Amino acid sequence: YLTKHSLVEAAIEYAAENGSFDMAMELATQNMPKKLPELYLKHALFLEDDEQFAQAEDKFIKANKPKEAIDMYVHQQDWVSALRVAEGYDPTAIPDVYVAQAKVKAEAGEFKAAEELYLSASRPELALAMYQEAxxxxxxxxxxxxxxxxxxxxxxxxxxxxxxxxxxxxxxxxxxxxxxxxxxxxxxxxxxxxxxxxx
Structure with missing residues (x-):
């Protein structure tokens, strides 16, 4: 019936907007597979807002958005998880994780630890600026x-x-x-x- 009346996309959107992600996924899998990445992303954002970070990570990865998962973990200052996702799915983001962690260390007055992180990120100029500002x-x-x-x-x-x-x-x-x-x-x-x- 939905397909016959071109209502599949509207039904998927409605289900997703109301948090019925299983139903939205089922409809998309059967009728509009191209909508799946978008649904995974919406579900990931929903889970992140609900502080279900591990499940959100899984959905971000399925949506092919590892950077979003990395940013989520950086925001939580969960450096181990941020690095794990970066190493596994987006190695170009590894220096960004180190820099974010270094900034937190510098703000806490842990300058040597911050320097090491900046150097791990190949950003000695940021370590120099940190020391000069301090x-x-x-x-x-x-x-x-x-x-x-x-x-x-x-x-x-x-x-x-x-x-x-x-x-x-x-x-x-x-x-x-x-x-x-x-x-x-x-x-x-x-x-x-x-x-x-x-x-």
């Missing part, structure tokens, strides 16, 4: 030396500016230390400038 210049400098040598001079400059704002620094020893660091990185022009400032 005014942790020695960690920023060490990170730059190891992973971003082209930014050592910038970090040294930021450190000097920070010290000046605090009414500290700019002593002969500070400039000499900066000069030596720049010299080790073969940044000759900046090293000379630092030595000239150490009067």
């Amino acid at each position: 005014d942790r210049w020695s960690e920023a400098l060490n990170l730059a030396k190891m992973h971003l040598p082209h930014r050592v001079a910038e970090v040294n400059g930021g450190y000097q500016s920070s010290q000046t704002r605090k009414g500290k620094g700019s002593s002969k020893n500070d400039y000499m230390a900066v000069g030596r660091s720049l010299e080790q990185n073969k940044q000759w022009d900046q090293a000379i400038d630092a030595y000239l400032n150490a009067k």
